[in-house]
Amino acid sequence: MDFLDVPTVLKVSALFNLMAALAWLTLAQLFRIAPRAGRLMAAAHLARIVSQGCGDCLAGWPAPARQAVPEFALLGCVLLLLLALRRMLRSRQRPRDIAWIAGLGAAGIAAGLASGSGLAPQLASTVAVTVLGLMAVREVWRGIGDRLSAVVRIGTTLPFALLALLAFVHGAELLLVPGWEAHVLEGRLPTAARAVLWFVVTAAITLSLIALMIWRLIMRIQHLTHRDPLTGALNRRAFERALADGQAQLQRGRGFALVMIDIDHFKQINDRHGHPAGDAALQHCVRVWQAGLREIDCLGRLGGEEFCALLPLALPGDLATATVVAERLRASLAAQPLHWQGSELPLTASFGVALPVVGDAQGEVGLARADAELYRAKTEGRNRVCVALHLGGLGASS
Numbered sequence: 001m002d003f004l005d006v007p008t009v010l011k012v013s014a015l016f017n018l019m020a021a022l023a024w025l026t027l028a029q030l031f032r033i034a035p036r037a038g039r040l041m042a043a044a045h046l047a048r049i050v051s052q053g054c055g056d057c058l059a060g061w062p063a064p065a066r067q068a069v070p071e072f073a074l075l076g077c078v079l080l081l082l083l084a085l086r087r088m089l090r091s092r093q094r095p096r097d098i099a100w101i102a103g104l105g106a107a108g109i110a111a112g113l114a115s116g117s118g119l120a121p122q123l124a125s126t127v128a129v130t131v132l133g134l135m136a137v138r139e140v141w142r143g144i145g146d147r148l149s150a151v152v153r154i155g156t157t158l159p160f161a162l163l164a165l166l167a168f169v170h171g172a173e174l175l176l177v178p179g180w181e182a183h184v185l186e187g188r189l190p191t192a193a194r195a196v197l198w199f200v201v202t203a204a205i206t207l208s209l210i211a212l213m214i215w216r217l218i219m220r221i222q223h224l225t226h227r228d229p230l231t232g233a234l235n236r237r238a239f240e241r242a243l244a245d246g247q248a249q250l251q252r253g254r255g256f257a258l259v260m261i262d263i264d265h266f267k268q269i270n271d272r273h274g275h276p277a278g279d280a281a282l283q284h285c286v287r288v289w290q291a292g293l294r295e296i297d298c299l300g301r302l303g304g305e306e307f308c309a310l311l312p313l314a315l316p317g318d319l320a321t322a323t324v325v326a327e328r329l330r331a332s333l334a335a336q337p338l339h340w341q342g343s344e345l346p347l348t349a350s351f352g353v354a355l356p357v358v359g360d361a362q363g364e365v366g367l368a369r370a371d372a373e374l375y376r377a378k379t380e381g382r383n384r385v386c387v388a389l390h391l392g393g394l395g396a397s398s
């Protein structure tokens, strides 16, 4: 790579990192987009500038200080990157593991500097960066899960794997290639190929994080447009879409059941304890029901205190299983009163269960049958489950 001179590559890289830091800060401070992750990323980019070395700009400094600055800066950069990733992916895991690895790395660098070795501090930071890089790979891989295609998942994880690989190869070089000690102690610049490679990996990691941030924004927008803001259940439109999808699956032999739910005497809660108590009761009910449903089940708020659950069935027409689930939801709510301002407010709900009908594209017939059963549960005394007999056509109930 004779056509590339190293100081120019380092200047371009420094400029890129500076611009990226400014961009993350702007997003975080002005637009409030991923503010904590954005600030961490801005700091990571600034640390990267310090870590990449600057030739003889530290010439007047004592050798240990010249060595310490880039090693600590690189470790800090990867540490900040990993913390930003956790925030970006909304991981609930505490950063204790990251702090341990970074702490051990920092201790290793400090001990190496104290021993006067040229290699030991680099080796310590390289090992720590390799481990942190691998943790970043795991973080992104798990954070994306199967919510995006395999290609996108691999593409987004790859830059972090490259970071770990580069650090690992560098560690191996330190151990196996003679003469590195002098190279390090004299503060020589990296080769052009190495400088370009690090720049490319830094840029790829930045792109990957931008992709993760955009994905997070899309997920947020989807959440806002699909969810009822009070309870977090699907809103009516999203539930109707899920129902239409279920009807399409029904044509292909995959069945589901509908459970219409209405909280009993809900108006009394509002009247006696106020609207905020009513809101808290709605949230409580959804929490209790969601806990009793599987991830593939959908719970939608159709309006007011009326909800509907769509339960995919392993065996189409398995009304018995759907009835057991509805009964479980009924019993769990009856057993868990709402704790409101020091008192317990008992809550119950009525349930109507029905199977959908093939050929009913929007699922209106199934919904109407579940609703009729719900009405029957109300008139028969509430806090009960009524089930429509499935005769394949319209109307019959038991």
Ligand SMILES: Nc1nc2c(ncn2[C@@H]2O[C@H](COP(=O)(O)OP(=O)(O)OP(=O)(O)O)[C@@H](O)[C@H]2O)c(=O)[nH]1
Pocket: 230, 262, 263, 264, 265, 266, 267, 268, 270, 274, 275, 276, 277, 278, 279, 282, 303, 304, 305, 378, 382
């Ligand atoms: N707090 C609160 N109340 C709501 C909300 N949406 C609807 N409501 C109230 O829910 C109440 C529904 O009352 P009704 O339809 O009479 O039903 P109910 O009192 O549960 O009676 P039954 O269904 O017959 O047991 C009305 O007073 C609505 O104002 C909401 O988002 N928050």
